[in-house]
Amino acid sequence: MDKLKAVAIDGPAGAGKSTIAKAVSRELGWVYVDTGAMYRAMAVYFLRKGIKADDAEKISAAAGDAFVTLDYVDGAQQVFLNGENVTGELRTEAVGNMASASSVYPAVRTKLVELQRKLAESRPVVMDGRDIGTVVLPDAETKIYLTASVEVRAVRRYKELVEKGETPDINAIAKDIAERDYRDMHRETSPLKQAEDAVLVDSSDLTIPEVIEKILSIVRRSTP
Numbered sequence: 641m642d643k644l645k646a647v648a649i650d651g652p653a654g655a656g657k658s659t660i661a662k663a664v665s666r667e668l669g670w671v672y673v674d675t676g677a678m679y680r681a682m683a684v685y686f687l688r689k690g691i692k693a694d695d696a697e698k699i700s701a702a703a704g705d706a707f708v709t710l711d712y713v714d715g716a717q718q719v720f721l722n723g724e725n726v727t728g729e730l731r732t733e734a735v736g737n738m739a740s741a742s743s744v745y746p747a748v749r750t751k752l753v754e755l756q757r758k759l760a761e762s763r764p765v766v767m768d769g770r771d772i773g774t775v776v777l778p779d780a781e782t783k784i785y786l787t788a789s790v791e792v793r794a795v796r797r798y799k800e801l802v803e804k805g806e807t808p809d810i811n812a813i814a815k816d817i818a819e820r821d822y823r824d825m826h827r828e829t830s831p832l833k834q835a836e837d838a839v840l841v842d843s844s845d846l847t848i849p850e851v852i853e854k855i856l857s858i859v860r861r862s863t864p
């Protein structure tokens with residue numbers, strides 16, 4: 641079977657997927673697709689409508705009215721929700737939590753998975769998410785499962801927030817990460833798990849350049 645020219649990077653929240661995937665895509669000259677941002681754009685829609693994350697019926701119905709599209713400005717992914725650029729609203733804890741909670745519903749996933757497959761069919765991509773190697777692009781040439789310990793991920797997030805001028809509570813961040821991991825790994829539809837043919841990369845004790853180099857060497861090995 642022909643393999644798809646794509647790098648699929650899956651892993652838990654805060655493992656550094658988007659930083660690494662962006663850098664890898666730049667090195668390869670391929671397009672970076674951040675699928676988490678698509679779930680976050682859907683989450684913005686549900687939050688604006690005041691829908692509760694556990695209201696399966698309302699979320700499934702509203703998913704039908706939310707159209708997410710992507711565009712690229714100077715190589716940076718921009719996410720549109722029903723034609724409005726919502727890229728600047730995606731990276732809050734509230735949106736992240738709603739994205740994690742609402743992504744359990746098949747109505748939300750089916751729609752976004754279809755869009756993700758179309759994007760990957762049209763050009764070589766580096767795509768990151770939770771189910772890219774297992775569900776979205778099972779034929780991807782390279783599959784990476786990028787992870788790091790909860791403690792390391794909490795410290796990274798803590799530093800990011802401090803840099804933004806916030807005064808976060810490290811224990812609350814660690815708890816939030818552990819809960820999100822649990823939800824992402826235990827949901828019924830497309831749970832986060834390592835694909836059988838994915839290479840495990842644990843970034844806990846590696847620098848960003850080391851992780852990028854490691855992944856590029858895996859890509860070189862798997863690309864004919």
Ligand code: DC
Pocket residue numbers: 653654675676677679680736739740741743768769770771772820824
């Ligand atoms: O990677 P992120 O934190 O931006 O993703 C936000 C949420 O979206 C994450 O908690 C789970 C969901 N998600 C998903 O279910 N499948 C994906 N391929 C990407 C993200």
